[in-house]
Amino acid sequence: MSKEENMLHKPGDKIQIHCYKHNGKIHRIWEESVVIEETDKALVCGNFKTKVIENDGRSHRTKEPAIIFFYKDNWFNIIAQFKEFGLFYYCNIASPYINDEDTIKYIDYDLDLRVFPDGGYRVLDKNEYKYHKKIMNYSKELDLVINKELEKLIKMKKEGVGPFDINEVNKYLEKYHNLDNIE
Numbered sequence: 492m493s494k495e496e497n498m499l500h501k502p503g504d505k506i507q508i509h510c511y512k513h514n515g516k517i518h519r520i521w522e523e524s525v526v527i528e529e530t531d532k533a534l535v536c537g538n539f540k541t542k543v544i545e546n547d548g549r550s551h552r553t554k555e556p557a558i559i560f561f562y563k564d565n566w567f568n569i570i571a572q573f574k575e576f577g578l579f580y581y582c583n584i585a586s587p588y589i590n591d592e593d594t595i596k597y598i599d600y601d602l603d604l605r606v607f608p609d610g611g612y613r614v615l616d617k618n619e620y621k622y623h624k625k626i627m628n629y630s631k632e633l634d635l636v637i638n639k640e641l642e643k644l645i646k647m648k649k650e651g652v653g654p655f656d657i658n659e660v661n662k663y664l665e666k667y668h669n670l671d672n673i674e
Contacts, residue, residue, distance in 0.1 A: 577608025
């Protein structure tokens, strides 16, 4: 079987994204994203003005084009947000994604890395992580994985590799524009 035959998604496919919490409850749904590329390590998608449904039923639409990197082996995903004032990143510490037909699913583990256009960054939601770790009984092994993956993510950011390489993320934005015919 060739590499291409082993991939579940092809450029232009429309998928949903479902984010869960450790207890199995749905946290957030993105109704539609466009597959840009699938490799043996990652799935790269794009969306713009997509409907996002929160766990309490409220919804909103994303405001800017975003390129999302889901990983098959890393415990994080990376969202590059092309905002009016520059390129921002919102990185979720999360389980590797799984495919469920036309839906990408992952478990969100609270900690987030926010990266700003000037290169600065901040780890967010430390208290939420501590709270959920306690009430959802995250194991010691899971806690170690989560903290190690956060360190790996920060290292990627500092080294400017993968999605943190502006040329890489711009390449995917251009491919997304060509696939989805957005302006």
